[in-house]
Amino acid sequence: MIEVRWHGRGGQGAVTSVELLAQAAIGVGKYAQGFPSFGPERRGAPVAAFSRIDEKRIKVRSGIYKPDVVVVLDSSLIGLVNVTDGLKPDGILIVNTTKAPADVKKELNFSGTVATVDATAIARKELGVPIANTTMIGALIKMIKVMELDSLKETVEHRFGRIAQKNLAAMKRAYEEIKISN
Amino acid sequence: MAETIIMTGNTAAAIAAKLCQVQVVAAYPITPQTSIIETLSQFIESGALKAEYVRVESEHSAMTVCISASTVGARVFTSTSSHGLLYMHEQLHWAAGSRLPVVMCCVNRGVGAPWSIFNDQQDSIAQRDTGWIQLYCRDNQEIIDTVIQAYRIAEEVYAPVMVCYDGFVLSHTMMPVCVPDTETVNSFLPPYKPHTFLSAEKPRNINPVIFPGMRHNSEGVLCDGYMEMRYKLQEALEKARDVIVSVGMQYAKLTGRDYSELLWRYKTEDAEILLTGMGSIATEATVAVDQLRQEGIKAGVVGIRAYRPFPRKAIQEALKNAKALIVLEKDISYGFEGALCSDIKAALYGTGLNAPLHNYIAGLGGRDVKAREIYEAVKTSLEDMKSKKAQNKTIWINCRR
Numbered sequence: 001m002i003e004v005r006w007h008g009r010g011g012q013g014a015v016t017s018v019e020l021l022a023q024a025a026i027g028v029g030k031y032a033q034g035f036p037s038f039g040p041e042r043r044g045a046p047v048a049a050f051s052r053i054d055e056k057r058i059k060v061r062s063g064i065y066k067p068d069v070v071v072v073l074d075s076s077l078i079g080l081v082n083v084t085d086g087l088k089p090d091g092i093l094i095v096n097t098t099k100a101p102a103d104v105k106k107e108l109n110f111s112g113t114v115a116t117v118d119a120t121a122i123a124r125k126e127l128g129v130p131i132a133n134t135t136m137i138g139a140l141i142k143m144i145k146v147m148e149l150d151s152l153k154e155t156v157e158h159r160f161g162r163i164a165q166k167n168l169a170a171m172k173r174a175y176e177e178i179k180i181s182n
Numbered sequence: 183m184a185e186t187i188i189m190t191g192n193t194a195a196a197i198a199a200k201l202c203q204v205q206v207v208a209a210y211p212i213t214p215q216t217s218i219i220e221t222l223s224q225f226i227e228s229g230a231l232k233a234e235y236v237r238v239e240s241e242h243s244a245m246t247v248c249i250s251a252s253t254v255g256a257r258v259f260t261s262t263s264s265h266g267l268l269y270m271h272e273q274l275h276w277a278a279g280s281r282l283p284v285v286m287c288c289v290n291r292g293v294g295a296p297w298s299i300f301n302d303q304q305d306s307i308a309q310r311d312t313g314w315i316q317l318y319c320r321d322n323q324e325i326i327d328t329v330i331q332a333y334r335i336a337e338e339v340y341a342p343v344m345v346c347y348d349g350f351v352l353s354h355t356m357m358p359v360c361v362p363d364t365e366t367v368n369s370f371l372p373p374y375k376p377h378t379f380l381s382a383e384k385p386r387n388i389n390p391v392i393f394p395g396m397r398h399n400s401e402g403v404l405c406d407g408y409m410e411m412r413y414k415l416q417e418a419l420e421k422a423r424d425v426i427v428s429v430g431m432q433y434a435k436l437t438g439r440d441y442s443e444l445l446w447r448y449k450t451e452d453a454e455i456l457l458t459g460m461g462s463i464a465t466e467a468t469v470a471v472d473q474l475r476q477e478g479i480k481a482g483v484v485g486i487r488a489y490r491p492f493p494r495k496a497i498q499e500a501l502k503n504a505k506a507l508i509v510l511e512k513d514i515s516y517g518f519e520g521a522l523c524s525d526i527k528a529a530l531y532g533t534g535l536n537a538p539l540h541n542y543i544a545g546l547g548g549r550d551v552k553a554r555e556i557y558e559a560v561k562t563s564l565e566d567m568k569s570k571k572a573q574n575k576t577i578w579i580n581c582r583r
Contacts, residue, residue, distance in 0.1 A: 019356055023188040026358045032188065033357050038300060038350035038548065040213075059469050061351050061462040062552040 001054040002144055003064045007083050008073035010042050013133030014049040017071075020159060021137060024152040025053045033058045046081050053146050071140055072096060073119075073132055084110050092143050094178075096120060096132050101181035115143055117178040119170075126170035127163070134160075138171030139178045149175050184437070186360045191352035194322045194359050195261065195287045195345070196221035198329035200231045201367040202285075204259040208236040208247035212266040213299045214349035215289040219261060241266035245273035245284075252282040253388065255379035257333065260284070263349060264291035264305045271309065274342075278313025278415060280389060283336030283343075283374070285329065290461070290512070291349040292547040300548020301349040302512035303461065307521045309344070313415050315422055316489040318460040319347040320446070322357040327439060328487075330362070333371055334429045339422045340377075341415070346489075348462040348512075350548065366436050419491045426488055444493035445500060446485040449475065453482030455560065456501055459510035460486045460522060463545060467510060469553035474560060481560065486522065494529040501530065506567055507539040508560055510551075514543050519576045538567040544579035555580055 004021075008014035018034035025032035033052040041047065050064045066086045075097040077083060084093060091112045095104050096119040105114040117139045119132035126135070134156070141149050149172060156171075157164040189197075195218045199207070207226065209219040225231035236251075238244045241262050248258040262270060267288055277284045288306045292298035306316060315335060319325045325347050332343040347353065380386060396407040406414070423444060430441030440446075448468045450456065455474070457467045464485035474481040484500045486493070501507060511520040518524065523541035540563045545551040559579055566572045 019188055022356055022358075026186060026188060031358065033355060034188065035350075035355040038354060040299070058357075059465050060553065061348075061355075061466045062550050065552075 001052055001058070002069065002146060003067045004051040004069040004071060004140070004144075005064055005067040005087075006049040006051070006071045006073065007077050007081055008047055008049070008133070009077070010045050010047050012073050013131055014047060014073060017073075017133045017137055018049045018051050020134070020152065020155050021051050021053070021140070023155045024147060027155060028147045028151045030054065030146065031056060031058050046077055067091065069094065069140065069144060071136055073136055075099070078104075078108070084108050088112065094136070094139050094143055096136055096139075101179050105181050113143070113180060113182050115139065115178050115180045117174045119174055122170050122173045122177070126173065127166050134167040135170040135174045138174035141171070142175045142178050143180075184360050184362050184366070186358050188356045189322065189359050190217065190354055190356050191319075191322045191325045191347055192217040192289065192354070193221055194326040195329055196225065197361060198326045199259040200225050201362065201364060202257065202259070202330055202333050202371055203231070203373070204233055205256040206234050206236060206248070206251035206258045207260065208238055208244045208251070208258070209260045209262065210238055210241045210244050210266060212241070212263050214291060214301075214353045215261045215263040215266070215287065217353070218287060218289070222259070241269040242273055245270040245277060248284045248286075249273060249277050249280060249282055252277075252284050253280065253380050255374070255376045255381075257374040258284055259286070261287035261289065263289045264293055264299075267305045267309060268293065271312070274309055274312040274314060276389075277342045279411070281340040281415070281418070283333070283340060285332045285336055285343050285345065287325075287329065288344050288346045289349045289353045290346055298547040299349075301351050302546045302548065303346070303348070304513045304546070306344060306346045307513040310490060310521065313341065313419070314490065315339070315341055315343040315419065315426075317343065317345050317426075317487055318489055319345065319352065320461055320465045320485055322352060322355070322359045323439065325352065326359055326361065327433065327437070327441065330367055330371060331426075331429050331433050331441065333374075335422065335425050337374055338425050338429070339418050341418050341422060346461065351462045360437070360439075362437055370433060370436055423488070423491045423493065426491075441487075444486075444488040444496045446487060447500065448483040448485070450482035450484060450500065453480050454503070454505040455479060455481040455508070455564065456484055456504045456506075457481065457508045457510060457556070457560070458484045458486060458501075458522070458526060460489060461512075463510050463512060463551055466551055466553050467556050470556035470560065473553065473557045479560075479564070489522070492525050492529065497526060497529045498533050501526075502533070502535060504535065504537045506564060507537050508542060508563060509539065510542045510544055510556065512545045514546070523576070538573040540567070540574075541576045542579050543576060543581075549580060551579065
């Protein structure tokens with residue numbers, strides 16, 4: 001089972017990312033679960049969302065405390081939220097930032113893999129808005145290899161209709177442009 | 183064609199109500215239930231569901247509207263949580279006493295004071311004796327399936343059904359749900375045809391003040407008194423066990439999903455240590471059972487689907503070979519023990535089973551219940567139960583004492 005924690009701010013679409021990823025995962029025959037951090041929500045406030053993907057039916061109903069992967073949608077959260085909290089020492093941290101992965105790795109003193117991509121710039125260019133949630137799915141797919149990027153096509157088309165192609169293009173760019181430091 | 187979609191428990195509940203073509207929805211928003219009625223109001227506004235949405239100023243009024251609409255023969259739906267359910271309490275008795283097939287989702291949430299919006303089952307457990315059938319769901323698939331079955335059960339038994347599921351843990355968690363197609367639901371659930379209903383053409387006085395004895399109606403016929411009506415409600419709920427099973431079997435035939443029992447089992451065939459519970463906590467217990475079995479401890483889970491009517495015989499049968507029992511629950515009957523624990527003990531009375539039983543009170547006010555904690559508690563209990571003094575205990579899990 002792969003467990004992912006997403007960090008974002010209320011309104012940045014972390015929960016939508018979780019839903020799209022789960023829908024695409026069941027589309028390729030896997031089992032999936034997704035949930036927000038339980039409780040009240042406020043626009044702009046730090047929020048978390050969680051994904052589980054497995055080959056077997058998922059029976060766990062409790063929270064994710066030791067994720068395999070952490071995705072940070074908004075780099076301004078670093079320093080404000082302990083984004084590597086509980087992240088497995090050999091886990092993967094994916095950050096939407098202009099910084100090089102080696103710099104983030106050093107800054108957070110994290111032992112695992114760090115990957116960075118300027119998803120906000122990609123989203124601004126491809127979608128016309130600085131909302132990086134779908135773009136970062138492309139980055140995540142590159143790093144966890146649970147499915148092909150193409151597996152998201154149907155889900156994204158169903159969800160976004162006429163702006164689906166733009167989202168898919170942004171995801172593809174993140175998939176290709178992500179930089180990795182082991 | 184049935185389609186599998188990732189959705190929250192609340193979306194599943196709303197889609198189920200739509201598939202059942204409910205005619206009246208009356209509800210008042212309360213976390214964590216609100217997104218059910220938001221979704222339903224969108225269905226109604228867009229015309230996808232031809233129903234009347236009645237906005238009310240309280241849950242008490244919501245249930246009153248449901249009772250009124252059901253009295254004139256409509257299929258009705260509402261949902262609530264926590265204080266909303268408590269505020270409805272009086273009307274819950276009225277719905278059951280009037281023998282109306284109202285279906286309601288209770289998205290389980292803790293009860294104040296202090297305020298908590300998070301999950302436990304104190305809210306619905308506190309309504310145990312209102313005469314409602316209570317069914318508990320363990321995942322989002324069961325939510326959509328149980329709401330659909332609930333209408334068949336309610337309309338056959340003439341008793342209201344409360345479909346209970348854990349707030350946030352299911353209501354806000356997205357899981358794959360196979361949505362039955364409209365034709366399948368239509369063939370399973372025909373339009374509601376009440377045996378009697380109130381109409382303007384035939385005005386009647388319903389639920390008048392009644393004296394302790396039996397009474398003659400205006401035509402001079404000796405009719406049931408209060409006591410007889412209460413007896414019949416009790417009989418109806420006793421009979422509901424068979425109805426729940428037969429409805430579940432018919433539903434299983436149409437969908438391939440097994441609802442043929444009042445409870446569900448996990449690795450119970452050779453189990454000596456049996457864990458029981460209702461809702462998501464019982465599912466989490468199956469993960470703990472897998473961990474226990476890795477160490478050769480023969481554990482299993484018996485999950486309770488129907489809490490009222492209580493599956494007395496099914497529980498006796500399912501637990502008969504237990505060498506140790508653990509009852510997990512997210513509620514407490516203050517001054518005694520967990521409500522489910524008492525019921526299970528009562529069901530086992532006279533069967534000769536005298537296995538040690540530990541009652542775990544867990545997850546109150548949304549405190550996360552992790553499989554590892556259940557696993558560790560069971561290991562401790564098994565050690566503890568070797569002592570004669572520790573055969574029957576209530577243990578608070580993950581709680582500072």
